[in-house]
Amino acid sequence: MPKLNENYQNLEESYLFAEIARRVKVYEESHPDNKIIRLGIGDVTKPLTKKVIAALHEAVDEQAVPETFKGYGPEKGYDFLRNAISDYYRRNGAEVDPDTVFISDGAKSDTGNITDLFAKDNVVLVPDPVYPVYVDTNMMDGRKIVYMNGTAENNFLPMPDDSVKADMIYLCSPNNPTGACYNKEQLKVWVDYALKNDAVIMFDAAYEAFVSDPGLPRSIYEIEGAKKCAIEFCSLSKTAGFTGTRCSYTVIPKELVFTASNGKEMSLNEMWNRRHSTKFNGTPYIVQRAAAAVFTEEGMAECMENINYYRENAKIIADVLKKKDIPFTGGVNSPYIWFQCPNGMESWEFFDYLLTHAEVVGTPGAGFGENGKYFFRLTAFGQHESTKEAMRRFDGLF
Ligand code: MLT
Numbered sequence: 343m344p345k346l347n348e349n350y351q352n353l354e355e356s357y358l359f360a361e362i363a364r365r366v367k368v369y370e371e372s373h374p375d376n377k378i379i380r381l382g383i384g385d386v387t388k389p390l391t392k393k394v395i396a397a398l399h400e401a402v403d404e405q406a407v408p409e410t411f412k413g414y415g416p417e418k419g420y421d422f423l424r425n426a427i428s429d430y431y432r433r434n435g436a437e438v439d440p441d442t443v444f445i446s447d448g449a450k451s452d453t454g455n456i457t458d459l460f461a462k463d464n465v466v467l468v469p470d471p472v473y474p475v476y477v478d479t480n481m482m483d484g485r486k487i488v489y490m491n492g493t494a495e496n497n498f499l500p501m502p503d504d505s506v507k508a509d510m511i512y513l514c515s516p517n518n519p520t521g522a523c524y525n526k527e528q529l530k531v532w533v534d535y536a537l538k539n540d541a542v543i544m545f546d547a548a549y550e551a552f553v554s555d556p557g558l559p560r561s562i563y564e565i566e567g568a569k570k571c572a573i574e575f576c577s578l579s580k581t582a583g584f585t586g587t588r589c590s591y592t593v594i595p596k597e598l599v600f601t602a603s604n605g606k607e608m609s610l611n612e613m614w615n616r617r618h619s620t621k622f623n624g625t626p627y628i629v630q631r632a633a634a635a636v637f638t639e640e641g642m643a644e645c646m647e648n649i650n651y652y653r654e655n656a657k658i659i660a661d662v663l664k665k666k667d668i669p670f671t672g673g674v675n676s677p678y679i680w681f682q683c684p685n686g687m688e689s690w691e692f693f694d695y696l697l698t699h700a701e702v703v704g705t706p707g708a709g710f711g712e713n714g715k716y717f718f719r720l721t722a723f724g725q726h727e728s729t730k731e732a733m734r735r736f737d738g739l740f
Contacts, residue, residue, distance in 0.1 A: 349484040358474050358709035359383045365694070366703055373701075379732040381659075381720045382703040384518070384677060386583040388651060390632070391644035394582065397635035401628035412627040417619040419445025419591070423630045426637035427591055434550075436563040442595050442611055444618055445625050445633075449548045449577035449590040453512075454479040455621075456544060456573065456592075459613050460510055467508035469500050470711035471519055471680075473546065476512040477711075485510075492713055498522040498671055498680070502535035511536060513562075514546035516553060519710045519719040520680040521672015523558050529565045536571040542598065542610070543572040548590075551581040551649055553675045569595035573610065580677065580723075582636040582645045589625055589633040652677050655729040656722035662733040666740060677722040680707070684740050689718055700735035 356364070362382050370378060390398070404410035418424070424440040431438040446452045457479050466480045470489040480487055488508060490500040498520035513532060515524040524532070536543045543562065550560035562568045574593040578584035598610040625633075635641045656673040663670045663681055670681035683692040689706035696702050696718075705721075707714025724732070 347482065349482050352481050353478055357478070358705070361709070362693075362703065362705065366697065369697055376701055378697075378701045378703060379724065379728045379735075380703045381724050381729070381732055382705045384580065384721045384723055385585050386580065386648075386652075386723050387725050388583055388648040390583050390587065391636075391641065391648065393635040393638065393641040393644055394632045398628055398632045401631035405628065415624045415627055415630070417622055417624050418615065419443070419625060420627070420630050420634075423634045423637075424591075426634045430637045430642070431561060431563070434560050436561040438561075438563060438593055439596070442593050444592045444594065444614060445630060446590045446592060446618075446622070447588045447625050448579065449546060449575040449592075450475055452590060452592045453544065453546055453575050455617070456575075456614070457483055457485075458617050459610060460485075460542075464509035465507065467506065467511045467541075469498075469513070469517075471498070471707060471714040471717070472512070472711050473514055473518045474709065476544070476546075480510075489711065492517075492520060492522070494669065494671075494682075499524055499528060501528060501531055504535070507539055509539075509541050510544065511541055512544045512546070514548070515559075516549040516672075516676035517678075518546075518549065519678055519705065519707065519714070521674075521676035521678040522680075523553065523555075523675045525557065526559050526565060529559055529562060529568075533562070533565050533567045533571060537567055540600070541571065542600075543568075545572050545574045547574050548577040549580055549676055549678075550576065551645070552653070552677055554653070555675055558675060563593070563595075569597045571598070573598065578633055578636060581649075582633070582641075583648060584629075584633070587629055587632060589629050651726070652722045655724055655726060658726070658729050658733055659720050659722060662737050666737065673722065679720045679722065680717055681720075683707075683716050683718050686716070688715055692718055696736070696739075700732070700739055702732045702735055 424443040427443050428438050428440040462483050466485050466487045468476050469492045492498040492500050499522050545562040553560050562572045577590040594611040594614050596611050599607050602608050659679045660673040668681050673679040689708045693706040705719040707717030
């Protein structure tokens with residue numbers, strides 16, 4: 343009989359968004375004619391842009407003839423895409439060597455799989471509230487997890503506590519779920535803490551394209567010293583509507599070298615390269631061609647039109663919350679709006695209430711940790727009309 347990974351017993355029975363989908367399905371089955379509005383999972387509603395579609399068509403046609411057909415590609419991703427990403431970083435104020443960029447199928451996969459590089463007895467520091475993938479994947483490995491409180495008092499931006507010694511630190515900015523965004527000074531404090539403690543920061547920048555304030559950092563590599571302590575994860579899901587198309591990139595600087603217990607120096611870049619080429623056969627060629635179209639100036643301008651559309655939704659949601667005097671974070675520099683549940687309700691209670699009384703789906707804060715118990719998240723990724731209708735229903739509830 344195989345011995346099982348019993349750490350799975352410590353996980354919640356189902357993944358947050360799977361549990362939401364289950365509850366919505368049950369409600370939908372008993373109310374088949376009603377129009378449920380989904381502002382729960384952060385899934386985009388705008389189709390792929392024209393440049394992306396043109397690149398996809400062209401790449402599909404290339405696959406149809408022997409002269410241009412592509413089979414297995416480089417596991418790290420094609421140079422044309424890694425160079426385009428490096429140029430994109432440069433335009434945004436950070437230098438990233440294309441050789442440190444790894445193309446993948448999603449930031450969820452990479453933030454989860456990166457744990458393969460680290461021993462099980464590392465101490466992991468995560469904010470609470472937190473994107474559940476960081477916690478679940480470390481729990482699967484049985485690592486010790488220390489939480490740092492994100493609360494209204496610290497604007498959901500916890501800062502390091504020198505009395506806590508961590509080896510692996512997860513930060514997400516703009517934050518999922520709270521929408522809060524670290525400024526450069528705050529990120530510098532995190533980088534200094536990591537360097538002092540010989541720790542590694544796992545920086546999730548999946549929402550960087552939503553930063554509208556030019557003073558706020560979009561990459562941790564805008565901070566001095568970050569290349570010596572930080573891995574960055576980025577995704578085209580929210581930037582370019584690739585939630586169904588699947589493409590992401592992870593940056594692992596060559597400066598990230600740590601000493602193994604036998605005294606050998608080990609590079610995280612080389613380890614990830616080894617891991618990636620062993621367990622991953624690369625992102626599809628046609629998807630990488632589509633992704634490269636995103637990083638041209640014209641391609642990005644098209645994506646920004648969609649992002650601006652979502653920003654208007656965020657404003658629609660924020661305006662109703664303001665009108666009702668409900669405190670919230672996010673919505674600016676972020677597609678998520680995070681607010682306190684009305685009338686002292688707990689978040690799953692409010693989830694059920696909103697679903698059954700307004701037929702609107704959101705995400706209960708408790709799914710992101712203890713500090714989310716009385717909070718709720720709405721996404722700005724819906725369509726204008728349905729977002730307006732959802733907020734009209736919300737407005738009529740209290
Ligand atoms: C979310 O809603 O938090 C995200 O869409 C989930 C994800 O990116 O995996």
